[in-house]
Amino acid sequence: NAGVMQNPRHLVRRRGQEARLRCSPMKGHSHVYWYRQLPEEGLKFMVYLQKENIIDESGMPKERFSAEFPKEGPSILRIQQVVRGDSAAYFCASSPREAALGGTRTQYFGPGTRLLVL
Amino acid sequence: AQRVTQPEKLLSVFKGAPVELKCNYSYSGSPELFWYVQYSRQRLQLLLRHISRESIKGFTADLNKGETSFHLKKPFAQEEDSAMYYCALKETSGSRLTFGEGTQLTVNP
Numbered sequence: 001n002a003g004v005m006q007n008p009r010h011l012v013r014r015r016g017q018e019a020r021l022r023c024s025p026m027k028g029h030s031h032v033y034w035y036r037q038l039p040e041e042g043l044k045f046m047v048y049l050q051k052e053n054i055i056d057e058s059g060m061p062k063e064r065f066s067a068e069f070p071k072e073g074p075s076i077l078r079i080q081q082v083v084r085g086d087s088a089a090y091f092c093a094s095s096p097r098e099a100a101l102g103g104t105r106t107q108y109f110g111p112g113t114r115l116l117v118l
Numbered sequence: 119a120q121r122v123t124q125p126e127k128l129l130s131v132f133k134g135a136p137v138e139l140k141c142n143y144s145y146s147g148s149p150e151l152f153w154y155v156q157y158s159r160q161r162l163q164l165l166l167r168h169i170s171r172e173s174i175k176g177f178t179a180d181l182n183k184g185e186t187s188f189h190l191k192k193p194f195a196q197e198e199d200s201a202m203y204y205c206a207l208k209e210t211s212g213s214r215l216t217f218g219e220g221t222q223l224t225v226n227p
Contacts, residue, residue: 031213042204042217056214070200095213107215109162
């Protein structure tokens with residue numbers, strides 16, 4: 001099992017461009033979470049998705065940000081018209097459908113995508 | 119709203135010394151607490167969960183509901199323990215994790 005895959009690992013964009021970040025969950029996992037880490041800060045929850053459904057997007061900025069997890073293919077976090085403040089590390093995590101012993105779905109993290117907006 | 123606080127950004131100890139990484143939380147319900155670790159150039163990985171009451175790599179953490187703390191402890195630190203450690207909380211319902219800002223542990227030879 002290759003683990004959670006994210007690409008690209010590094011992304012440079014100019015202000016106003018679009019950024020697309022991809023996340024392939026671990027094999028057998030149907031739950032995906034996106035977190036953002038600004039410089040010198042901890043990870044902040046953005047959105048939680050299952051296949052073809054957004055379950056919790058309470059951490060997503062109201063504008064310019066969107067996420068999807070289609071039936072086939074990776075989950076995509078899309079940032080339109082990027083600004084310098086979007087520069088951060090974006091982490092994806094996945095968990096299995098069934099809860100593990102103890103009732104908790106452990107989240108397994110990808111290596112992150114580091115976005116730099118010039 | 120729930121909150122996780124790790125008061126120490128940096129912690130430095132010598133090899134063989136005891137180490138304690140502090141984590142305090144605020145949450146009105148009954149939380150699940152986790153410790154994640156990120157070694158240099160590696161991805162974030164789960165170290166332990168309070169619900170499992172386990173010891174991983176010599177680390178333990180006890181949930182103290184009275185003090186709302188979940189401190190991570192190891193009696194004898196090793197150089198390979200040097201890493202970034204994050205405490206995280208999951209609400210009773212829901213799946214999102216709330217992270218602390220992390221503590222960078224350095225174990226000196």
